[in-house]
Amino acid sequence: MILVTGASGYIGSHTCVELLNAGRQIVGLDNLCNSSLDAVESVKKLTGKEFPFYVADLLDEESLERVFSENEIDSVIHFAGLKAVGESVAKPVWYYKNNISGTVNLLEAMQRHGVKRMVFSSSATVYGAPDEVPIREDAPTRTTNPYGSTKLYIEGILRDLCVADPEFSVALLRYFNPIGAHKSGLLGENPNGIPNNLMPRLCQAVKGQMKELTVFGTDYPTVDGTGVRDYIHVCDLARGHLHALKKIEKDFGIFVYNLGTGKGYSVFELINTFSRVNKVEVPYVICPRRPGDVASVFADPSKAKTELDWEAELGLDDMCADSWNFIKDK
Ligand code: NAD
Numbered sequence: 001m002i003l004v005t006g007a008s009g010y011i012g013s014h015t016c017v018e019l020l021n022a023g024r025q026i027v028g029l030d031n032l033c034n035s036s037l038d039a040v041e042s043v044k045k046l047t048g049k050e051f052p053f054y055v056a057d058l059l060d061e062e063s064l065e066r067v068f069s070e071n072e073i074d075s076v077i078h079f080a081g082l083k084a085v086g087e088s089v090a091k092p093v094w095y096y097k098n099n100i101s102g103t104v105n106l107l108e109a110m111q112r113h114g115v116k117r118m119v120f121s122s123s124a125t126v127y128g129a130p131d132e133v134p135i136r137e138d139a140p141t142r143t144t145n146p147y148g149s150t151k152l153y154i155e156g157i158l159r160d161l162c163v164a165d166p167e168f169s170v171a172l173l174r175y176f177n178p179i180g181a182h183k184s185g186l187l188g189e190n191p192n193g194i195p196n197n198l199m200p201r202l203c204q205a206v207k208g209q210m211k212e213l214t215v216f217g218t219d220y221p222t223v224d225g226t227g228v229r230d231y232i233h234v235c236d237l238a239r240g241h242l243h244a245l246k247k248i249e250k251d252f253g254i255f256v257y258n259l260g261t262g263k264g265y266s267v268f269e270l271i272n273t274f275s276r277v278n279k280v281e282v283p284y285v286i287c288p289r290r291p292g293d294v295a296s297v298f299a300d301p302s303k304a305k306t307e308l309d310w311e312a313e314l315g316l317d318d319m320c321a322d323s324w325n326f327i328k329d330k
Pocket residue numbers: 005006007008009010011012029030031032033034035056057058059078079080081082083098102121122123124175176177178
């Protein structure tokens with residue numbers, strides 16, 4: 001059985017669907033600080049399958065012990081964590097406690113129960129401002145905010161664990177920019193409060209929940225001056241977890257993979273595609289660069305293709321259509 005932490009979250013819920021559709025047994029855990037039980041119900045509806053779900057906090061060791069005692073867990077896919085870059089700058093201690101202490105508690109519970117496999121949600125944020133693009137997994141890592149540091153520290157903890165215990169196996173998945181939603185419109189990203197990321201902000205601007213989208217900088221050395229990113233459909237990303245799980249079920253040690261498409265799109269390209277595909281106007285205004293942003297970030301995803309037999313299949317049109325289909329009537 002696979003324990004999925006952060007199972008009701010954006011990427012976690014889509015991955016639960018992939019796992020259940022592949023015939024895997026799962027148990028979900030989430031403290032619902034950034035998600036709701038609706039996502040769990042949607043996963044059950046979409047797959048026609050039941051699974052145990054615990055409303056539990058990784059910081060609560062007793063609850064964790066209960067999850068491990070009551071279920072025959074053999075692998076963990078670890079999504080649970082806080083992910084807002086700006087909030088992490090304002091509340092660094094809270095981010096270190098939640099993300100790092102939460103992961104340490106989880107690893108202790110795994111050790112008590114002899115569970116030695118983990119797929120971990122890392123992020124392209126560990127590359128900081130990259131020296132070159134496309135980014136390979138062996139590029140230098142550096143972080144520019146406490147959120148990114150939590151990812152890098154956790155990667156380090158997992159590396160140390162794999163050295164200490166040669167029977168441990170870990171896949172560190174460095175996601176690029178996940179967008180899109182399940183085709184059904186039942187699962188997607190609906191962040192609480194004012195979102196930071198481009199796609200949810202763009203959707204709010206189209207819906208009139210925000211006056212206009214702020215385009216952060218048109219003076220980058222890119223195709224049209226706006227920032228370039230590697231947007232990846234959340235369903236492609238979710239599928240990548242199944243491939244990573246198969247890898248660590250077969251091999252011991254630590255493995256690092258970029259999960260991206262390998263293609264970079266600018267902010268204007270995303271706006272224009274969204275407009276064309278969904279037949280809507282995207283009101284926007286040009287603003288100065290956002291502090292901390294870099295010009296261009298996109299993956300070299302060839303290692304995941306070679307070693308995991310995984311590659312992204314869905315393009316920017318699907319990402320824009322599915323994001324809008326999920327959020328337009330919310
Ligand atoms: P999300 O916020 O939708 O999901 C994370 C889930 O973890 C939420 O449901 C939240 O309630 C839960 N959670 C947080 N702290 C917890 C705790 N202490 N105990 C139990 N549950 C807790 O975010 P997401 O976009 O699905 O991201 C999943 C993972 O992928 C995160 O670790 C995130 O850092 C990482 N990641 C996300 C992105 C992105 O842009 N979405 C990019 C790279 C990496």
